Amino acid sequence: MTVLTSQNVVKRFTEGKQTVEVLKGVSLDASRGEIVALEGPSGSGKTTFLSILGCILTPTEGRVVVDGQEVDLSRPGDLPAIRRRSIGFVFQQFNLFPALSAVENVEYSLNVRGVKGSAARREAERVLDAVGLADRKAFLPRDLSGGQKQRVAIARALAGAPPLLLADEPTANLDSHAGRQVLELFRDLAKRENRALVIVTHDPIVRSIADRVAVIHDGLLAA
Protein backbone atom coordinates (compact mmCIF):
# COMPACT_ATOMS: atom_id res chain seq x y z
CA MET A 1 0.00 0.00 0.00
CA THR A 2 1.44 3.35 -1.06
CA VAL A 3 1.99 5.73 1.82
CA LEU A 4 3.90 8.45 0.01
CA THR A 5 3.36 9.77 -3.49
CA SER A 6 5.18 12.72 -4.98
CA GLN A 7 4.80 13.69 -8.61
CA ASN A 8 6.78 16.24 -10.60
CA VAL A 9 7.83 18.17 -7.55
CA VAL A 10 9.42 21.51 -8.42
CA LYS A 11 10.90 23.88 -5.85
CA ARG A 12 12.17 27.34 -6.63
CA PHE A 13 13.74 29.71 -4.12
CA THR A 14 14.00 33.42 -4.75
CA GLU A 15 17.13 35.12 -3.47
CA GLY A 16 17.03 38.83 -4.22
CA LYS A 17 16.38 39.14 -7.95
CA GLN A 18 17.58 35.60 -8.64
CA THR A 19 15.37 32.55 -8.73
CA VAL A 20 17.05 29.22 -8.11
CA GLU A 21 15.30 26.02 -9.15
CA VAL A 22 16.47 23.39 -6.66
CA LEU A 23 14.06 20.61 -7.69
CA LYS A 24 13.11 20.31 -11.34
CA GLY A 25 10.31 17.76 -11.31
CA VAL A 26 11.05 14.89 -8.96
CA SER A 27 8.70 11.93 -8.48
CA LEU A 28 9.04 9.30 -5.78
CA ASP A 29 6.70 6.76 -4.15
CA ALA A 30 7.10 4.64 -1.04
CA SER A 31 4.91 1.83 0.24
CA ARG A 32 4.37 0.38 3.69
CA GLY A 33 7.27 -1.83 4.69
CA GLU A 34 9.48 -0.38 1.98
CA ILE A 35 12.86 1.22 2.61
CA VAL A 36 14.06 3.81 0.09
CA ALA A 37 17.52 5.31 0.15
CA LEU A 38 17.77 8.77 -1.36
CA GLU A 39 21.30 9.60 -2.36
CA GLY A 40 22.97 12.49 -4.06
CA PRO A 41 25.89 14.87 -3.80
CA SER A 42 25.81 17.95 -1.63
CA GLY A 43 23.59 20.67 -3.12
CA SER A 44 21.68 18.19 -5.27
CA GLY A 45 18.40 19.07 -3.55
CA LYS A 46 17.85 15.90 -1.55
CA THR A 47 17.32 17.67 1.80
CA THR A 48 14.90 20.12 0.15
CA PHE A 49 13.07 17.13 -1.31
CA LEU A 50 12.98 15.45 2.11
CA SER A 51 11.56 18.66 3.63
CA ILE A 52 8.79 18.64 1.03
CA LEU A 53 8.06 14.93 1.57
CA GLY A 54 7.98 15.68 5.31
CA CYS A 55 5.47 18.50 4.79
CA ILE A 56 7.88 21.04 6.24
CA LEU A 57 8.18 22.89 2.94
CA THR A 58 5.56 23.18 0.23
CA PRO A 59 6.57 22.56 -3.38
CA THR A 60 6.33 25.35 -5.93
CA GLU A 61 4.67 22.91 -8.31
CA GLY A 62 3.78 19.27 -8.25
CA ARG A 63 1.73 16.93 -6.12
CA VAL A 64 2.46 15.29 -2.76
CA VAL A 65 0.15 12.77 -1.09
CA VAL A 66 0.96 11.47 2.40
CA ASP A 67 -1.05 8.60 3.83
CA GLY A 68 -3.93 9.33 1.46
CA GLN A 69 -4.04 13.06 2.17
CA GLU A 70 -3.07 15.41 -0.61
CA VAL A 71 -0.96 18.38 0.43
CA ASP A 72 -2.79 21.55 -0.47
CA LEU A 73 -0.17 24.03 -1.65
CA SER A 74 -2.45 26.95 -0.90
CA ARG A 75 -2.88 25.94 2.75
CA PRO A 76 0.53 25.69 4.44
CA GLY A 77 -1.25 25.96 7.79
CA ASP A 78 -2.46 22.37 7.35
CA LEU A 79 1.06 20.94 7.21
CA PRO A 80 1.68 20.61 10.99
CA ALA A 81 -1.42 18.44 11.29
CA ILE A 82 -0.17 16.10 8.54
CA ARG A 83 3.23 15.88 10.25
CA ARG A 84 1.63 15.11 13.60
CA ARG A 85 -0.59 12.40 12.17
CA SER A 86 1.50 10.67 9.56
CA ILE A 87 5.23 11.37 9.72
CA GLY A 88 8.07 10.45 12.06
CA PHE A 89 11.44 12.18 11.70
CA VAL A 90 14.99 11.15 12.49
CA PHE A 91 17.56 13.91 12.20
CA GLN A 92 21.26 13.91 11.50
CA GLN A 93 22.04 15.60 14.82
CA PHE A 94 19.44 13.61 16.78
CA ASN A 95 17.66 16.84 17.90
CA LEU A 96 16.72 15.44 21.27
CA PHE A 97 15.57 17.83 23.97
CA PRO A 98 18.55 18.08 26.34
CA ALA A 99 16.43 18.76 29.44
CA LEU A 100 14.23 15.70 28.93
CA SER A 101 15.14 12.11 29.69
CA ALA A 102 15.01 9.47 26.96
CA VAL A 103 11.49 8.41 27.83
CA GLU A 104 10.34 12.00 28.19
CA ASN A 105 11.75 12.88 24.77
CA VAL A 106 9.56 10.19 23.24
CA GLU A 107 6.61 10.99 25.46
CA TYR A 108 6.77 14.69 24.61
CA SER A 109 6.53 13.97 20.88
CA LEU A 110 3.49 11.83 21.63
CA ASN A 111 1.98 14.70 23.62
CA VAL A 112 2.46 16.95 20.59
CA ARG A 113 0.69 14.28 18.51
CA GLY A 114 -2.22 14.41 20.94
CA VAL A 115 -1.46 11.26 22.95
CA LYS A 116 -1.48 12.23 26.64
CA GLY A 117 -1.13 10.77 30.12
CA SER A 118 -0.40 7.13 30.85
CA ALA A 119 -1.11 6.09 27.25
CA ALA A 120 1.77 8.30 26.12
CA ARG A 121 4.07 6.93 28.82
CA ARG A 122 3.21 3.30 27.93
CA GLU A 123 3.81 3.88 24.22
CA ALA A 124 7.10 5.70 24.93
CA GLU A 125 8.32 2.81 27.05
CA ARG A 126 7.23 0.30 24.41
CA VAL A 127 9.23 1.93 21.62
CA LEU A 128 12.26 2.46 23.85
CA ASP A 129 12.14 -1.23 24.71
CA ALA A 130 11.92 -1.95 20.97
CA VAL A 131 15.12 0.01 20.27
CA GLY A 132 16.91 -1.74 23.14
CA LEU A 133 17.02 1.13 25.58
CA ALA A 134 14.85 -0.30 28.34
CA ASP A 135 17.63 0.36 30.85
CA ARG A 136 18.34 3.92 29.65
CA LYS A 137 14.86 5.41 29.85
CA ALA A 138 15.66 7.85 32.63
CA PHE A 139 18.95 9.01 31.15
CA LEU A 140 19.36 12.54 29.86
CA PRO A 141 20.74 12.81 26.30
CA ARG A 142 24.09 14.06 27.64
CA ASP A 143 24.52 10.72 29.41
CA LEU A 144 23.89 8.64 26.27
CA SER A 145 26.32 7.66 23.53
CA GLY A 146 25.78 8.83 19.94
CA GLY A 147 24.29 5.49 18.96
CA GLN A 148 21.97 5.51 21.95
CA LYS A 149 20.84 9.06 21.17
CA GLN A 150 19.99 8.03 17.64
CA ARG A 151 18.04 5.06 18.98
CA VAL A 152 16.03 7.44 21.15
CA ALA A 153 15.43 9.54 18.02
CA ILE A 154 14.26 6.41 16.17
CA ALA A 155 11.97 5.53 19.06
CA ARG A 156 10.57 9.05 18.94
CA ALA A 157 9.92 8.71 15.20
CA LEU A 158 8.21 5.34 15.66
CA ALA A 159 6.05 6.44 18.59
CA GLY A 160 2.42 6.99 17.73
CA ALA A 161 2.67 4.69 14.71
CA PRO A 162 3.08 7.21 11.87
CA PRO A 163 3.03 5.28 8.57
CA LEU A 164 5.89 7.32 7.05
CA LEU A 165 9.38 7.64 8.55
CA LEU A 166 11.86 10.14 7.14
CA ALA A 167 15.50 10.08 8.16
CA ASP A 168 18.08 12.72 7.29
CA GLU A 169 21.64 11.32 7.33
CA PRO A 170 20.95 9.23 10.44
CA THR A 171 24.45 7.77 10.55
CA ALA A 172 26.42 10.92 9.78
CA ASN A 173 27.36 11.53 13.41
CA LEU A 174 28.01 7.89 14.31
CA ASP A 175 31.04 5.65 13.87
CA SER A 176 30.65 2.92 11.27
CA HIS A 177 29.90 0.20 13.81
CA ALA A 178 27.23 2.20 15.63
CA GLY A 179 25.92 3.43 12.27
CA ARG A 180 25.43 -0.10 11.00
CA GLN A 181 23.74 -1.19 14.23
CA VAL A 182 21.35 1.76 14.12
CA LEU A 183 20.50 1.17 10.44
CA GLU A 184 19.82 -2.52 10.97
CA LEU A 185 17.62 -1.72 13.94
CA PHE A 186 15.80 0.93 11.96
CA ARG A 187 15.26 -1.45 9.06
CA ASP A 188 14.01 -4.26 11.32
CA LEU A 189 11.57 -1.99 13.13
CA ALA A 190 10.29 -0.37 9.94
CA LYS A 191 9.69 -3.78 8.42
CA ARG A 192 8.17 -5.28 11.57
CA GLU A 193 5.85 -2.33 12.11
CA ASN A 194 5.12 -2.00 8.39
CA ARG A 195 6.22 1.62 7.99
CA ALA A 196 7.57 3.26 4.84
CA LEU A 197 11.09 4.56 5.44
CA VAL A 198 12.90 7.13 3.30
CA ILE A 199 16.54 7.73 4.24
CA VAL A 200 18.55 10.62 2.83
CA THR A 201 22.19 9.61 3.01
CA HIS A 202 25.74 9.77 1.78
CA ASP A 203 26.55 6.58 3.65
CA PRO A 204 27.11 3.57 1.31
CA ILE A 205 26.04 1.20 4.10
CA VAL A 206 22.48 2.44 3.71
CA ARG A 207 22.36 0.81 0.27
CA SER A 208 22.78 -2.57 1.97
CA ILE A 209 19.58 -2.23 4.00
CA ALA A 210 17.46 -0.38 1.41
CA ASP A 211 14.93 -2.04 -0.87
CA ARG A 212 15.41 0.68 -3.41
CA VAL A 213 17.92 3.45 -4.07
CA ALA A 214 16.98 6.74 -5.68
CA VAL A 215 19.72 9.13 -6.72
CA ILE A 216 19.03 12.81 -7.02
CA HIS A 217 21.34 14.96 -9.09
CA ASP A 218 20.97 18.63 -9.98
CA GLY A 219 17.36 18.58 -8.88
CA LEU A 220 16.39 15.56 -10.94
CA LEU A 221 16.09 11.90 -10.06
CA ALA A 222 18.52 9.65 -11.87
CA ALA A 223 17.42 6.10 -12.56
Place this chain on the structure above:
Amino acid sequence: MVSLARRNLFHDKLRFVITIAGVAFAVTLVFVQVGLFLGLLDNASVTIENIDADLWVTSRNTPNVDFAHTFPESYVQRVRSVPGVARADNLIVWFMQLSLPTGAQEGTLVYALEDFKAWNLPWSVIEGHVEDLPRGDFFFLDDSATRRYGPFAVGQHREISERRLKIIGRTDAARSFTTTPIAFMDTALAQELSYQALRGNTTYVLVKLAPGADVAAVRAEIGRRLPYNDVFTKAEWAQRSRAYWVANTGIGLNTYLTVFLGILVGVVVVALTLYTSTMEHLKEFGTVKAIGGSNADIYRILAEQSVIAAVLGFAVGAVFALAAGPGMEKAGLKLIITPDFGAIVLVGTVLLCLAASMVSFRKVAALDPALVFRG
Protein backbone atom coordinates in the same frame (compact mmCIF):
# COMPACT_ATOMS: atom_id res chain seq x y z
CA MET B 1 2.13 15.47 30.20
CA VAL B 2 5.79 16.28 29.82
CA SER B 3 6.42 19.98 30.40
CA LEU B 4 9.25 21.02 28.11
CA ALA B 5 8.78 24.57 29.41
CA ARG B 6 9.41 23.63 33.04
CA ARG B 7 12.24 21.24 32.28
CA ASN B 8 14.03 23.76 30.05
CA LEU B 9 13.56 26.50 32.63
CA PHE B 10 14.98 24.45 35.50
CA HIS B 11 17.67 22.82 33.34
CA ASP B 12 19.71 26.02 33.10
CA LYS B 13 19.90 26.85 36.78
CA LEU B 14 21.96 30.04 36.54
CA ARG B 15 19.63 31.63 34.03
CA PHE B 16 16.66 30.48 36.07
CA VAL B 17 18.07 32.15 39.19
CA ILE B 18 18.77 35.37 37.25
CA THR B 19 15.22 35.39 35.89
CA ILE B 20 13.68 34.87 39.32
CA ALA B 21 16.01 37.47 40.85
CA GLY B 22 14.99 40.01 38.20
CA VAL B 23 11.30 39.50 38.85
CA ALA B 24 11.83 39.40 42.63
CA PHE B 25 13.77 42.67 42.50
CA ALA B 26 10.97 44.38 40.61
CA VAL B 27 8.29 42.94 42.91
CA THR B 28 10.20 43.97 46.06
CA LEU B 29 10.70 47.46 44.68
CA VAL B 30 7.02 47.84 43.85
CA PHE B 31 5.90 46.43 47.21
CA VAL B 32 8.27 48.60 49.24
CA GLN B 33 7.73 51.80 47.28
CA VAL B 34 3.97 51.51 47.02
CA GLY B 35 3.76 50.06 50.55
CA LEU B 36 5.64 53.05 51.97
CA PHE B 37 3.52 55.38 49.86
CA LEU B 38 0.35 53.77 51.22
CA GLY B 39 1.81 53.98 54.72
CA LEU B 40 2.45 57.69 54.34
CA LEU B 41 -1.00 58.27 52.89
CA ASP B 42 -2.46 56.24 55.73
CA ASN B 43 -0.71 58.58 58.15
CA ALA B 44 -2.29 61.49 56.33
CA SER B 45 -5.78 60.30 57.18
CA VAL B 46 -5.39 57.84 60.06
CA THR B 47 -6.97 60.20 62.62
CA ILE B 48 -9.92 60.92 60.32
CA GLU B 49 -10.47 57.21 59.76
CA ASN B 50 -10.46 56.48 63.50
CA ILE B 51 -12.43 59.42 64.85
CA ASP B 52 -16.05 58.34 65.16
CA ALA B 53 -17.53 61.23 63.13
CA ASP B 54 -19.84 61.01 60.13
CA LEU B 55 -19.29 64.59 58.96
CA TRP B 56 -16.49 67.10 59.39
CA VAL B 57 -17.12 70.84 59.31
CA THR B 58 -13.95 72.66 58.31
CA SER B 59 -13.05 76.23 57.52
CA ARG B 60 -13.36 77.07 53.84
CA ASN B 61 -10.76 75.36 51.61
CA THR B 62 -8.82 73.64 54.36
CA PRO B 63 -6.45 71.46 52.33
CA ASN B 64 -5.87 68.61 54.80
CA VAL B 65 -6.47 67.67 58.40
CA ASP B 66 -3.05 68.86 59.60
CA PHE B 67 -3.30 72.35 58.07
CA ALA B 68 -6.34 73.56 59.97
CA HIS B 69 -7.71 77.10 59.99
CA THR B 70 -9.78 78.60 62.75
CA PHE B 71 -13.40 79.68 62.87
CA PRO B 72 -15.64 80.65 65.83
CA GLU B 73 -16.28 77.84 68.27
CA SER B 74 -19.86 78.98 68.64
CA TYR B 75 -20.64 77.60 65.18
CA VAL B 76 -21.01 74.25 66.85
CA GLN B 77 -24.33 75.44 68.27
CA ARG B 78 -25.71 75.94 64.78
CA VAL B 79 -24.65 72.45 63.85
CA ARG B 80 -26.19 70.91 66.96
CA SER B 81 -29.54 72.41 66.09
CA VAL B 82 -29.69 70.80 62.67
CA PRO B 83 -32.27 67.99 62.52
CA GLY B 84 -30.58 64.60 62.17
CA VAL B 85 -27.47 65.60 64.16
CA ALA B 86 -27.06 63.37 67.19
CA ARG B 87 -23.93 65.05 68.50
CA ALA B 88 -21.54 67.78 67.43
CA ASP B 89 -18.33 68.91 69.18
CA ASN B 90 -15.42 71.19 68.46
CA LEU B 91 -12.09 69.63 67.59
CA ILE B 92 -8.90 71.66 67.56
CA VAL B 93 -5.94 70.49 65.50
CA TRP B 94 -3.03 72.88 65.88
CA PHE B 95 0.74 72.97 65.60
CA MET B 96 2.57 74.01 68.80
CA GLN B 97 6.17 74.08 69.98
CA LEU B 98 7.39 71.51 72.50
CA SER B 99 10.60 72.09 74.45
CA LEU B 100 12.77 69.08 75.07
CA PRO B 101 14.92 68.51 78.15
CA THR B 102 17.93 69.10 75.91
CA GLY B 103 16.80 72.65 75.29
CA ALA B 104 15.85 71.90 71.70
CA GLN B 105 12.42 72.68 70.35
CA GLU B 106 10.28 70.46 68.18
CA GLY B 107 6.87 70.85 66.67
CA THR B 108 3.91 68.87 67.94
CA LEU B 109 0.47 68.47 66.44
CA VAL B 110 -2.12 68.94 69.16
CA TYR B 111 -5.56 67.30 68.97
CA ALA B 112 -7.85 68.93 71.52
CA LEU B 113 -11.38 67.84 72.49
CA GLU B 114 -13.63 68.22 75.50
CA ASP B 115 -14.79 64.60 75.47
CA PHE B 116 -12.28 62.26 73.86
CA LYS B 117 -14.19 59.09 74.73
CA ALA B 118 -17.22 60.21 72.77
CA TRP B 119 -15.21 60.38 69.56
CA ASN B 120 -12.96 57.34 69.97
CA LEU B 121 -9.89 59.55 70.19
CA PRO B 122 -7.18 58.45 70.81
CA TRP B 123 -8.19 55.01 69.60
CA SER B 124 -5.19 53.14 70.94
CA VAL B 125 -4.22 54.06 74.51
CA ILE B 126 -1.20 52.29 75.96
CA GLU B 127 -1.18 53.98 79.34
CA GLY B 128 -3.35 56.51 81.20
CA HIS B 129 -6.99 57.62 81.17
CA VAL B 130 -8.20 60.23 78.70
CA GLU B 131 -10.97 61.26 81.15
CA ASP B 132 -8.19 62.81 83.28
CA LEU B 133 -7.10 65.24 80.58
CA PRO B 134 -9.46 68.13 81.62
CA ARG B 135 -8.34 67.89 85.26
CA GLY B 136 -5.13 69.88 84.93
CA ASP B 137 -2.19 70.81 82.74
CA PHE B 138 -1.99 67.33 81.30
CA PHE B 139 -1.44 65.75 77.92
CA PHE B 140 -1.09 62.40 76.22
CA LEU B 141 1.77 61.79 73.83
CA ASP B 142 1.99 59.21 71.07
CA ASP B 143 4.81 56.67 71.32
CA SER B 144 6.01 57.58 67.83
CA ALA B 145 7.33 60.79 69.42
CA THR B 146 10.22 58.83 70.93
CA ARG B 147 12.06 59.05 67.63
CA ARG B 148 11.95 62.86 67.54
CA TYR B 149 11.76 63.75 71.26
CA GLY B 150 13.76 60.91 72.76
CA PRO B 151 12.43 58.55 75.45
CA PHE B 152 9.63 59.79 77.68
CA ALA B 153 7.41 58.32 80.37
CA VAL B 154 4.10 58.99 82.05
CA GLY B 155 4.67 61.33 85.01
CA GLN B 156 7.38 63.34 83.27
CA HIS B 157 6.90 66.94 82.24
CA ARG B 158 7.46 68.76 78.97
CA GLU B 159 6.92 72.38 78.00
CA ILE B 160 4.45 73.14 75.28
CA SER B 161 4.18 76.75 74.21
CA GLU B 162 6.37 77.59 77.20
CA ARG B 163 4.01 76.02 79.71
CA ARG B 164 5.00 73.03 81.80
CA LEU B 165 2.62 70.15 81.22
CA LYS B 166 2.56 66.66 82.66
CA ILE B 167 2.47 63.57 80.48
CA ILE B 168 -0.35 61.44 81.87
CA GLY B 169 -0.76 58.92 79.09
CA ARG B 170 0.79 57.29 76.06
CA THR B 171 -0.93 56.33 72.83
CA ASP B 172 -0.02 54.25 69.81
CA ALA B 173 -0.62 54.52 66.07
CA ALA B 174 -1.54 58.22 65.99
CA ARG B 175 0.47 59.65 63.10
CA SER B 176 0.59 62.72 60.89
CA PHE B 177 1.78 62.81 57.32
CA THR B 178 4.60 65.19 58.24
CA THR B 179 5.70 62.77 61.02
CA THR B 180 5.13 65.55 63.56
CA PRO B 181 4.26 63.70 66.80
CA ILE B 182 0.67 63.99 68.00
CA ALA B 183 -0.31 65.16 71.48
CA PHE B 184 -3.83 65.04 72.99
CA MET B 185 -5.13 67.60 75.45
CA ASP B 186 -8.28 69.30 76.64
CA THR B 187 -9.79 72.03 74.45
CA ALA B 188 -9.54 74.73 77.08
CA LEU B 189 -5.87 74.02 77.66
CA ALA B 190 -5.10 74.15 73.93
CA GLN B 191 -6.90 77.49 73.68
CA GLU B 192 -4.86 78.84 76.58
CA LEU B 193 -1.59 77.64 75.07
CA SER B 194 -2.24 79.26 71.72
CA TYR B 195 -4.31 82.09 73.09
CA GLN B 196 -4.18 84.52 70.22
CA ALA B 197 -5.17 82.07 67.54
CA LEU B 198 -7.49 79.75 69.39
CA ARG B 199 -9.29 81.92 71.92
CA GLY B 200 -12.99 81.43 71.20
CA ASN B 201 -12.09 79.47 68.09
CA THR B 202 -12.01 75.94 66.89
CA THR B 203 -10.66 74.31 63.73
CA TYR B 204 -13.26 71.60 63.12
CA VAL B 205 -16.70 70.54 64.19
CA LEU B 206 -17.20 66.82 64.40
CA VAL B 207 -20.70 65.58 63.62
CA LYS B 208 -22.36 62.33 64.56
CA LEU B 209 -25.63 61.66 62.78
CA ALA B 210 -28.75 60.30 64.41
CA PRO B 211 -29.68 56.76 63.37
CA GLY B 212 -31.52 56.85 60.04
CA ALA B 213 -30.59 60.46 59.29
CA ASP B 214 -30.19 61.45 55.65
CA VAL B 215 -26.50 62.28 55.27
CA ALA B 216 -27.00 64.48 52.21
CA ALA B 217 -29.85 66.41 53.79
CA VAL B 218 -27.98 67.03 57.04
CA ARG B 219 -24.90 68.04 55.17
CA ALA B 220 -26.83 70.44 52.98
CA GLU B 221 -28.49 72.01 55.97
CA ILE B 222 -25.20 72.48 57.81
CA GLY B 223 -23.81 74.03 54.66
CA ARG B 224 -26.77 76.39 54.50
CA ARG B 225 -26.32 77.47 58.12
CA LEU B 226 -22.52 77.80 57.83
CA PRO B 227 -22.06 79.29 54.37
CA TYR B 228 -18.38 80.14 54.92
CA ASN B 229 -17.38 76.63 55.95
CA ASP B 230 -17.05 73.32 54.13
CA VAL B 231 -18.75 70.08 55.13
CA PHE B 232 -17.24 66.72 54.21
CA THR B 233 -18.18 63.13 54.84
CA LYS B 234 -15.51 61.11 56.61
CA ALA B 235 -14.52 59.38 53.34
CA GLU B 236 -14.32 62.65 51.41
CA TRP B 237 -12.26 64.37 54.06
CA ALA B 238 -9.84 61.45 54.32
CA GLN B 239 -9.49 61.37 50.53
CA ARG B 240 -8.99 65.15 50.38
CA SER B 241 -6.27 64.99 53.04
CA ARG B 242 -4.45 62.20 51.20
CA ALA B 243 -4.86 63.80 47.79
CA TYR B 244 -3.27 67.02 49.03
CA TRP B 245 0.04 65.31 49.72
CA VAL B 246 -0.02 63.35 46.48
CA ALA B 247 -0.76 66.43 44.40
CA ASN B 248 1.34 69.01 46.21
CA THR B 249 4.51 67.16 47.00
CA GLY B 250 6.82 65.08 44.82
CA ILE B 251 5.86 61.92 46.66
CA GLY B 252 3.23 60.82 44.16
CA LEU B 253 5.43 61.36 41.13
CA ASN B 254 8.41 59.84 42.92
CA THR B 255 6.43 56.71 43.74
CA TYR B 256 5.01 56.37 40.24
CA LEU B 257 8.48 56.83 38.78
CA THR B 258 10.07 54.23 41.05
CA VAL B 259 7.27 51.76 40.41
CA PHE B 260 7.64 52.34 36.68
CA LEU B 261 11.39 51.78 36.87
CA GLY B 262 10.91 48.65 38.97
CA ILE B 263 8.44 47.27 36.47
CA LEU B 264 10.72 48.21 33.60
CA VAL B 265 13.67 46.41 35.17
CA GLY B 266 11.56 43.32 35.82
CA VAL B 267 10.11 43.23 32.31
CA VAL B 268 13.48 43.80 30.67
CA VAL B 269 15.16 41.09 32.76
CA VAL B 270 12.41 38.56 32.02
CA ALA B 271 12.25 39.50 28.35
CA LEU B 272 16.02 39.30 27.96
CA THR B 273 16.51 36.02 29.81
CA LEU B 274 13.59 34.41 28.00
CA TYR B 275 14.87 35.77 24.72
CA THR B 276 18.44 34.51 25.19
CA SER B 277 17.06 31.20 26.39
CA THR B 278 14.85 31.02 23.31
CA MET B 279 17.78 31.83 21.04
CA GLU B 280 19.79 29.03 22.62
CA HIS B 281 16.90 26.61 22.25
CA LEU B 282 15.98 27.69 18.74
CA LYS B 283 16.81 24.29 17.29
CA GLU B 284 14.61 22.64 19.92
CA PHE B 285 11.72 24.88 18.96
CA GLY B 286 12.42 23.95 15.34
CA THR B 287 12.20 20.31 16.35
CA VAL B 288 8.90 20.93 18.13
CA LYS B 289 7.57 22.45 14.92
CA ALA B 290 9.04 19.67 12.76
CA ILE B 291 7.34 16.94 14.78
CA GLY B 292 4.04 18.72 14.34
CA GLY B 293 3.92 21.36 17.05
CA SER B 294 2.06 24.53 16.17
CA ASN B 295 2.87 28.13 17.06
CA ALA B 296 0.29 27.78 19.83
CA ASP B 297 2.32 24.88 21.30
CA ILE B 298 5.42 27.07 21.22
CA TYR B 299 3.63 29.99 22.84
CA ARG B 300 2.32 27.68 25.56
CA ILE B 301 5.93 26.75 26.33
CA LEU B 302 7.05 30.40 26.53
CA ALA B 303 3.94 31.44 28.43
CA GLU B 304 4.37 28.64 30.97
CA GLN B 305 7.98 29.67 31.51
CA SER B 306 7.06 33.30 32.01
CA VAL B 307 4.21 32.45 34.39
CA ILE B 308 6.52 30.23 36.46
CA ALA B 309 9.12 33.02 36.55
CA ALA B 310 6.41 35.52 37.51
CA VAL B 311 4.89 33.44 40.31
CA LEU B 312 8.21 32.35 41.84
CA GLY B 313 9.70 35.83 41.43
CA PHE B 314 6.59 37.29 43.04
CA ALA B 315 6.85 34.88 45.98
CA VAL B 316 10.52 35.70 46.59
CA GLY B 317 9.91 39.44 46.16
CA ALA B 318 6.91 39.37 48.51
CA VAL B 319 8.91 37.53 51.19
CA PHE B 320 11.70 40.13 50.94
CA ALA B 321 9.21 42.99 51.15
CA LEU B 322 7.38 41.49 54.13
CA ALA B 323 10.69 40.80 55.86
CA ALA B 324 11.63 44.46 55.39
CA GLY B 325 8.46 45.59 57.19
CA PRO B 326 9.63 45.28 60.83
CA GLY B 327 12.93 47.00 60.06
CA MET B 328 11.11 49.88 58.45
CA GLU B 329 8.73 50.10 61.39
CA LYS B 330 11.76 50.55 63.64
CA ALA B 331 12.94 53.34 61.36
CA GLY B 332 9.60 55.06 61.84
CA LEU B 333 8.24 54.09 58.43
CA LYS B 334 4.94 52.37 57.88
CA LEU B 335 4.84 49.72 55.14
CA ILE B 336 1.32 48.72 54.17
CA ILE B 337 0.93 45.55 52.09
CA THR B 338 -2.69 44.45 52.00
CA PRO B 339 -3.98 41.20 50.43
CA ASP B 340 -5.71 43.24 47.71
CA PHE B 341 -2.49 45.09 46.93
CA GLY B 342 -0.61 41.77 46.87
CA ALA B 343 -3.16 40.27 44.47
CA ILE B 344 -2.87 43.26 42.14
CA VAL B 345 0.93 42.98 42.11
CA LEU B 346 0.71 39.23 41.43
CA VAL B 347 -1.70 39.67 38.52
CA GLY B 348 0.38 42.56 37.19
CA THR B 349 3.58 40.51 37.45
CA VAL B 350 2.06 37.59 35.56
CA LEU B 351 0.63 39.84 32.83
CA LEU B 352 3.88 41.76 32.38
CA CYS B 353 5.93 38.55 32.25
CA LEU B 354 3.53 37.15 29.65
CA ALA B 355 3.96 40.36 27.67
CA ALA B 356 7.74 40.02 28.00
CA SER B 357 7.54 36.50 26.56
CA MET B 358 5.99 37.92 23.40
CA VAL B 359 9.41 39.28 22.43
CA SER B 360 10.66 35.69 22.20
CA PHE B 361 7.48 34.42 20.62
CA ARG B 362 7.80 36.80 17.69
CA LYS B 363 11.17 35.23 16.95
CA VAL B 364 9.96 31.64 17.27
CA ALA B 365 6.72 32.20 15.37
CA ALA B 366 8.76 33.09 12.30
CA LEU B 367 11.07 30.10 12.77
CA ASP B 368 11.42 27.80 9.76
CA PRO B 369 11.18 24.18 10.94
CA ALA B 370 13.39 23.21 8.01
CA LEU B 371 16.34 24.38 10.10
CA VAL B 372 16.27 20.95 11.77
CA PHE B 373 17.78 19.55 8.57
CA ARG B 374 20.68 21.96 8.63
CA GLY B 375 23.84 20.60 10.15
